[in-house]
Amino acid sequence: MTERQAFSSDTGSDKELDRALTDVLRSSPLDSQALERIRVAVEKEWRTSTTLHRRSRAIRRWGWASLAAAVLVIAVTTAWFTKFAGEPVVFGSISRSDGNGVDVHHVGDLLRAGDTVRAHGPMLVLLAAGGSVRIAADSTVDITSATEIRLERGKIYVDLPPVPAASARLNVWTHAGMVEHVGTGFEVLSDDTSVRIRVREGRIRLRAVPGAAGNSNVILAAAGTELLAVSGDGIVRRQVPTYGSDWLWVANLAPTYEIEGQPLLNFLQWVSRELGRRLEFSDPEARDIAARTILHGSIRDHDPLDALANVLATTSLRYEILGDAIRVNSDR
Amino acid sequence: MYESDRALVVRMGAGDQRAFDEFFHSSAPRLAAFAARRSGLDAASVEDIVQNTLVKAVRNLGSYRGEAALFTWLTEICRHELADVYRKAARRPDHTSLDELSSASPQAQLRVPAQHEPTAQVETEMRRSAVVRALQALPERYSLALEAKYRDGFSVDEIAHSLGLTSTAAQSLLARAREAFRERWRKGNDDEIMADDGHD
Numbered sequence: 001m002t003e004r005q006a007f008s009s010d011t012g013s014d015k016e017l018d019r020a021l022t023d024v025l026r027s028s029p030l031d032s033q034a035l036e037r038i039r040v041a042v043e044k045e046w047r048t049s050t051t052l053h054r055r056s057r058a059i060r061r062w063g064w065a066s067l068a069a070a071v072l073v074i075a076v077t078t079a080w081f082t083k084f085a086g087e088p089v090v091f092g093s094i095s096r097s098d099g100n101g102v103d104v105h106h107v108g109d110l111l112r113a114g115d116t117v118r119a120h121g122p123m124l125v126l127l128a129a130g131g132s133v134r135i136a137a138d139s140t141v142d143i144t145s146a147t148e149i150r151l152e153r154g155k156i157y158v159d160l161p162p163v164p165a166a167s168a169r170l171n172v173w174t175h176a177g178m179v180e181h182v183g184t185g186f187e188v189l190s191d192d193t194s195v196r197i198r199v200r201e202g203r204i205r206l207r208a209v210p211g212a213a214g215n216s217n218v219i220l221a222a223a224g225t226e227l228l229a230v231s232g233d234g235i236v237r238r239q240v241p242t243y244g245s246d247w248l249w250v251a252n253l254a255p256t257y258e259i260e261g262q263p264l265l266n267f268l269q270w271v272s273r274e275l276g277r278r279l280e281f282s283d284p285e286a287r288d289i290a291a292r293t294i295l296h297g298s299i300r301d302h303d304p305l306d307a308l309a310n311v312l313a314t315t316s317l318r319y320e321i322l323g324d325a326i327r328v329n330s331d332r
Numbered sequence: 333m334y335e336s337d338r339a340l341v342v343r344m345g346a347g348d349q350r351a352f353d354e355f356f357h358s359s360a361p362r363l364a365a366f367a368a369r370r371s372g373l374d375a376a377s378v379e380d381i382v383q384n385t386l387v388k389a390v391r392n393l394g395s396y397r398g399e400a401a402l403f404t405w406l407t408e409i410c411r412h413e414l415a416d417v418y419r420k421a422a423r424r425p426d427h428t429s430l431d432e433l434s435s436a437s438p439q440a441q442l443r444v445p446a447q448h449e450p451t452a453q454v455e456t457e458m459r460r461s462a463v464v465r466a467l468q469a470l471p472e473r474y475s476l477a478l479e480a481k482y483r484d485g486f487s488v489d490e491i492a493h494s495l496g497l498t499s500t501a502a503q504s505l506l507a508r509a510r511e512a513f514r515e516r517w518r519k520g521n522d523d524e525i526m527a528d529d530g531h532d
Contacts, residue, residue, distance in 0.1 A: 025483035029368035
């Protein structure tokens with residue numbers, strides 16, 4: 001009997017069938033890390049839902065004596081449920097807004113699919129699944145789903161964790177096509193005639209609308225690349241620095257970094273990322289000090305460069321900006 | 333009525349952490365298997381689908397009345413999620429370019445060419461593919477019964493409970509499912525051998 005015949009006839013035996021089904025069905029398509037990411041997201045949603053339900057039940061227990069007050073609270077709660085139940089998963093929340101009260105959305109507001117954000121001033125949105133979207137003044141963004149937005153006009157910067165959860169993916173639609181991140185920080189600018197994408201970290205994939213990118217409809221761009229799509233002129237690629245004045249608006253909208261209890265080294269890495277400059281140590285001692293120093297206090301209301309100056313002033317380390325690098329020296 | 337499933341949901345609604353853990357651990361891996369074997373999607377997409385399914389489920393726990401098994405209810409939500417993914421995929425441009433190919437998964441890029449793989453590995457993969465294909469070709473109820481038995485290690489009574497059947501009916505369903513699977517599996521292997529012989 002040849003090997004192949006044996007393989008074929010094996011499929012008939014009960015024992016082989018049991019083994020084949022067990023082998024295949026017991027192997028999980030998701031690893032434990034993926035399941036843990038799912039658990040965290042689902043548990044968060046469950047806690048939010050059950051808290052709201054419990055509040056509602058407690059209100060009903062107040063009894064006749066508090067009926068008038070209860071009716072009012074139930075009405076408010078019902079309005080809340082009517083507004084949010086059945087709507088898609090929360091996209092994110094507004095953490096900062098400098099629209100001088102003109103914007104429809106304000107700090108603390110939750111954003112969901114179907115919402116349109118018209119930012120008159122700079123706005124920071126923290127994503128429910130991790131990461132942030134920074135929106136420049138005079139921009140309009142449609143949130144089409146938990147993982148997709150459309151930049152109608154203006155400028156945004158998308159910053160996602162280096163290893164994002166599946167739910168933390170974010171695709172940005174523009175009139176030149178769809179920008180998909182491949183673990184990255186990138187800026188997208190859109191106006192009536194052009195779309196400009198600048199990749200600061202990681203990579204992006206642009207799925208261009210037919211005709212916009214010549215024969216290729218999918219374009220990959222790595223950190224330090226700019227793609228400029230001008231209506232009717234195709235897409236031009238060029239190199240751009242990941243630091244400097246063009247990126248200051250992004251640094252100025254950085255989410256607050258809590259330094260309390262953090263090693264100085266973590267803080268320096270955060271500053272380096274926010275400024276788009278490499279972190280260098282002049283000597284091993286400087287790195288060692290950074291790793292051993294634990295910070296206390298707050299840098300709230302400081303942009304990353306101010307925070308760097310203020311924090312290092314309290315240590316024995318100094319820094320200098322050298323082109324694309326922040327160089328940290330021990331003060332000897 | 334599925335009293336135990338309903339009770340679990342009520343406990344979850346009351347904020348019972350153990351109930352949530354039980355719900356998650358009994359449903360997430362099964363849902364992942366359900367989604368993967370019905371779609372052939374990659375792990376990241378399966379992760380999205382399972383997460384969206386469970387998030388929607390916990391937000392709408394109040395609508396679960398115990399009229400079907402909890403897992404059956406979840407698979408309904410999951411089917412909608414899968415359909416949604418296919419709808420979106422259909423709207424995307426289907427062109428690929430060299431750029432796109434270069435972004436294929438590292439695993440794909442690093443994979444040893446088939447002709448250089450040890451024969452045993454190739455054969456194991458062939459066997460595995462044949463099993464998956466045969467499972468995908470089965471009617472839904474058959475594959476659910478086989479998954480409950482071989483993946484979850486359910487007894488006949490538990491399978492009966494999860495599918496809303498009597499024990500006798502579950503026993504018959506399982507026997508029919510095994511036969512249907514055997515037939516498709518054998519046919520798949522024979523087809524593969526014939527195709528292979530054609531190439532020799």
